[in-house]
Amino acid sequence: MKYFFCKSNRIIVLPDMAFQRIDNFLHARLKGVPRSMIYRILRTGIVRINQKRTKPQYKLQNGDEIKLPYVEIRSQQHKIDIGKKTFCAKLEDLILYEDDYVIGINKPSGLAVHGGSGLRFGVIEALRALRPNTSFLELVHRLDRATSGVLLLAKKRSSLRMLHEQFREKTIKKEYLALVQGEWPTHITVIDAPLLKSININNSRIMRVHKEGKPSTTLFKIEEKYKKIATLVKVSLITGRMHQIRVHALHAGHPIALDDRYGSNEFHQTLRDIGLQRLFLHANTLSFIHPHNGKNIFIIAPLDQKLKKFLEKLRSLVKTTL
Template sequence: MYNNTFSKNIFIIAPEFAEQRIDNFLHNKLKGVPRSMIYRILRTGAVRINKKRIKPWYKLQTGDEIYVPLIRIMRPQDMNISKKMAIVTALEDSILYEDEYIIGLNKPSGIAVHGGSGLQYGVIEALRSLRPATDFLELVHRLDRDTSGVLLLAKKRSSLRMLHEQLRENSMEKNYLALVQGRWPMHVKIVDVPLLKTIQLNHHSTVKVHQDGKPSRTLFQIKEHYSHIATLVKASLVTGRMHQIRAHALHIGHPIILDNRYGNSDFSKHFKGIGLQRLFLHAATLSFTHPHTKKITLISAPLDKQLKNCLQRLRFSATPLK
């Protein structure tokens, strides 16, 4: 059953739409049509501009004649809204930057970067369904499932290779915001201790400080104190080990709030009482050399509403945990 039909449409591009990408133009014009369907008809050549096939990133010119074929979409109540669709919907609104070479998005907390470990669907699978016309799409790096913030993906193999080289050379700058328990000491600005990966009985991986571990180095900067209750810190990765910031914060004696592997569960309960339901670790900025333009590119991801509300409560309430 279908409730909407877009018959054979012809659009003539007015000057105010010039330089807009064709995929974005169609997404705005064809209300209710999933972006994945738009990419499919572009990829297959069903959409023509001036009677020619075009790429999804084609930029419109004044006077362009766009031909769009018959499109049918299902009624929302007839659709099987699955967990996959929920992830796709969340990510569609989380894209911070995109061009022909890379995608930068603000990954929500609670979504894994890829399927596996009992998860059938993650960021990479969702984005591939959103970008069916993209022949190549791979993760440049990873974020923990419970960590939010900037995640970078490559749309070309050459881009992935160049960005991975920056990771190996530690020339990619990654800065996080973390809310930690207690008052972070002023003198602790660098944590430089080796981390060893371990496997727990439930098959979950963790890391611990150990002399046989891999060299691991994190820079910390105090951003804001909240009495003796908590501290907002900026954590900058010099190396990129699994759970590095979380393990280093624990090593100093100030674990991240609501960290279910390295945190203090009794202390975290107080924060659940003020509405925080997730790990307070956010990849705030990512700076790198663009694989095509060779210019320094900075992508910033804002805090989500839950993290902002938590900080507001800590700032303005005299007794935030009561």
């Protein structure tokens, strides 16, 4: 297997990325690259934090600027390469809101927010290519690759700082739509369970409910029931831990549809037979105070046509079985 390093990309450390060691951060980001290679690129100074060389034990701080290389992994069995033109064509049509200070897009499921893990381009790289005259463009927050919906980016450093402050003060509001297994109990509207980050046997980061974890709170509201097969719920985050919605849904006994990391294989197969092809977790709305004019901005990301058609089919199936 060979590793090809090309032009570096830039990542701004968000609050939920802070306080982890840079070597662990790179190991999770550059999947398939051995730790020996990660330590080598750290020693040679290819990775820069705030324009300076760094040591493997350095702990990331909120607001740090990381410059790291794209990594393209080539082998006879596996090759991943997503073209910039394909990314750009998709994302241009998915922009929901844009002005001189921010961009909001409806990120599709399956697209990473940044390059890495064998992908040369992510949302941020594609948008920089779309807006070559924009001197500053950074992610305000992140969405998992499998999750779709509203993703916010800042076009000015001052906007990024102000929006990060709103996240810290919990004035930015996000709501998700999730399809969960079975019939969600009406009495479960709040899940307050601490989450602890762990490493599983496949060396992937997972979250689990644990008394020593960080405080985590999620709000759930039933939107639509599909007999005892599944329930569509609206989800609001009070805290913003990694995989928080997915793990809290599992903790309640109702994992999210096609969640390959935390879900139920039997439930997955039932929904695949009906026509679902992806994780059913969608960032439906995002509201924030505009960093320049102080107005309340409310962005809505509609479900894609495949999810809409799947729900129609699920409703039809439930009606025929009544």
